[in-house]
């Protein structure tokens with residue numbers, strides 16, 4: 001199939017390497033045939049955070065094996081490919097370069113067009129990918145909505161009026177929601193990566209036992225600020241020494257911290273939707289794996305009779321399927337990215353149209 005640009009986009013290989021996941025996917029006519037992710041979590045755990053130099057070396061080591069596995073799982077040969085999509089930004093500079101340059105090299109030797117994708121724009125449209133259904137038709141069914149992108153590096157509220165027609169409403173003024181989860185977990189001496197561990201402990205805790213702030217929840221804007229919440233956890237732990245050593249105390253602190261973050265995120269998303277006059281919500285990015293957030297958004301949407309699309313957990317954390325699905329569409333609409341284009345580690349998510 002070709003779009004307005006005349007570029008064939010049937011069979012596309014996608015590559016993602018913006019942070020600590022090396023990922024490749026094969027997308028056929030917008031449907032995900034295979035998606036392989038090699039996570040570096042265990043490697044960085046020792047250091048309590050992502051070490052860019054190590055991340056880059058791992059990307060270089062793993063990229064071709066991950067590509068080979070994605071092709072094998074899809075039953076597709078290099079010669080079957082029509083195009084390549086890869087993350088061009090934002091992200092860790094050298095990590096991005098590892099994936100983008102490898103994608104360029106493949107495109108060069110295979111004489112294929114390449115399209116550079118914005119990592120957060122791919123997260124933005126990832127709730128419209130679901131296994132078993134052709135994602136392209138779901139993108140085509142996309143209705144006006146407000147979207148929450150919550151990851152380790154970003155917290156954004158976006159008004160999507162149509163496919164690739166979006167406008168940023170607000171974002172975080174300091175720490176991202178995932179960063180807040182991770183830093184709170186670190187203060188509680190939980191193993192890396194903290195967010196998922198804190199989430200698991202919170203499941204059995206009493207969220208009403210301790211009161212943590214809900215920053216900017218009632219302010220008339222669409223912005224977030226999580227650094228004060230992190231500080232309040234630090235101060236709380238200084239005032240309650242030993243609380244995290246008691247299993248019940250630890251679970252209750254986790255549940256109370258999670259409730260503060262979740263209520264802030266869901267409250268601001270609902271307010272933004274109301275102010276934009278839409279009745280459809282979506283959420284994506286690593287923090288959308290959070291069980292408390294998924295339940296809160298499901299309940300809030302049901303109460304209002306609104307539509308909700310949460311990215312599948314496998315499409316919440318970094319993956320190449322979302323790069324391929326958006327890449328296929330971008331390639332058809334905009335055509336290829338010029339071959340001499342470089343990575344853009346600080347690339348801002350632009351308003352579409």
Ligand code: KG4
Nearest residue numbers: 151152153178195199286287289290317318
């Ligand atoms: O989207 P992502 O994989 O990478 C970025 O682009 O940042 O998001 C990773 C973030 C980390 O901060 C991680 O702790 C957080 O998502 N995360 C969670 C959960 N699963 C992942 N945070 C809270 N609860 C979870 N279940």
Ligand code: ZN
Nearest residue numbers: 123151317318
């Ligand atoms: Zn991400």
